[in-house]
Amino acid sequence: MLHLRRPTGRLGAGSARTTAVGAVGAVLAGLCAGVLVTAAPAAAAAAPGEHYFLTDSTSPTPAVGTVLATGGPGDVVLVGDWDGDGKDTFAVRTGATYALSPALGAAPTARTALGLVTDQALVGDWDGDGKDTLAVRRGNVVTSVDRPGGPERSYAFGRASDVPLVGDWDGDGRDSVGLRRGATFFLTGVNGGRVTSTFAFGRAYWPVVVGDWDRDGRDTLGARRGAQYLLTARPGGPVAKTVTFGTATDAVLVGDWNGDGYDTLAARRPRVTLPGTAALRVGTQVQPGLYRSAVAAGSEACWWNAYPGLDSSAAPVAGDYVATADGERSVYAEVRRGDALFESAGCAPWVQVTPRDLPRPQALVDGRWRVGVDVAPGTWTVDVPAGSTCVWARARDFRWDEGSVLDGREEPSTAHRVSVVLASGDVAVASVGCGTWTRRA
Secondary structure, eight states, rough: OOEEEEEEEEOOOOOOOOEEEESSSSSOOOOOOOOOOOOOOOOOSSSSSSEEEEEESSSHHHHHHHEEEEEOTTTTEEOOOOOSSSSOEEEETTEEEEEOOSSOOOOOOOEEEEEETTSSSEEEEEESSSEEEEEEEEEEEEESSSSTTTOOOEEEEOOSSEEEEEOOOSSSOOOOOEEEEEEEEEEESSSSSEEEEEOSSSTTOEEEEEOOOOSSSOOOOEETTOOOOOOETTTTOOEEEEESSSSSTTTTEEEOOOSOOEEEEEEEEEEEEEEEEEEBBBBBTOOSSSEOOBBBBBBBEEEEEEESSOOSSSSEEEEEEEEEGGOOOOEEEOOOTTTEEEEESSSOOOEEEOOOOOOOOOOOHHHHHHHHTOSSSEEEEEEOTTTTTOOEEESSSSSOSTTTTTEEEEOOSSSSEEEEETTTOEEEEESSSOEEEEOOO
């Protein structure tokens, strides 16, 4: 059986000793020194973030149905049904260019340009064909198109200082632009037409969301107060339901994410990050979860340990070690509720991941990877040259303790081909010194 060798002892020690802990699928060697960090992790960046938490209902406390990470933390993201399939997805704005994605988390398949960099961007189904397209607002003039690259229509509406809102206010299948002026709202049934409804709602400083909360074909307003959303059933009507979701610091998006006809909320926030060299208390300075990192620039190795108590001189209950000399490109740390202390050194900042991250399969190379997310299940092979060392392991988690590894081996140093079957139920795979694997099926 293979054994994981992990550094123990306090960070910053001139030479850390290594201890074998459990049957695992990787052979670790080398030592790593660092600096003890006991302060809380750095605050999240001001950018909205690349982590999205989508709900599929407007129940009082809706559960998160989909979690995905996509794009960059500072992307300007718009929501729309670009292909008419009934499901809303994202578009990313860069200047006056818009990249449209056909599915949540998918790469853009269409790009279009409209207006100027300084224009406000709006999204709506202006002609009732079931597909959302873009519009831009410059001053009090709105310019819209019914298809990407199609002819433009412009009209003046309201004041330049008004806040535009888009919705299908009358249920005719066509979106139109409404305006907010303080706590007063002006809605129209036809773009460029006269105002058909004027009413007051909420407070002038409350953020407002728009959606079809009850699937009656008409969009109505909702007011946000921290993590509470006060949703109405008709324009100018009273609050029909209150939804509590996310945190007060989340950026919020609205869309029909699953095509059921109901618009629901999504929270956007930065991923949780942790310093790469630190000793953090579990539950206060680091929360239980799965985190990803790599060897930091200028470091020879990255290691982490989890301890049952606050004494890092005791034996760790879980941990891992990756080194640049072995070509290892990725490492995961799994922190659990029973852990008291999480310690790492030589690592790039840790970034939290979730079990519901969308798959982005790639080639299997040296490092630690999530099966079904980073690499696809199937049969993987690699040709091991004579005189080299190749170690691999399949595991049910990233703890690398006695109960973690499902299968693993340190291959003989003779030239030969290695074949490993990654099952769909596997969680983790480790490769050390093997190089690039090829997926056969």
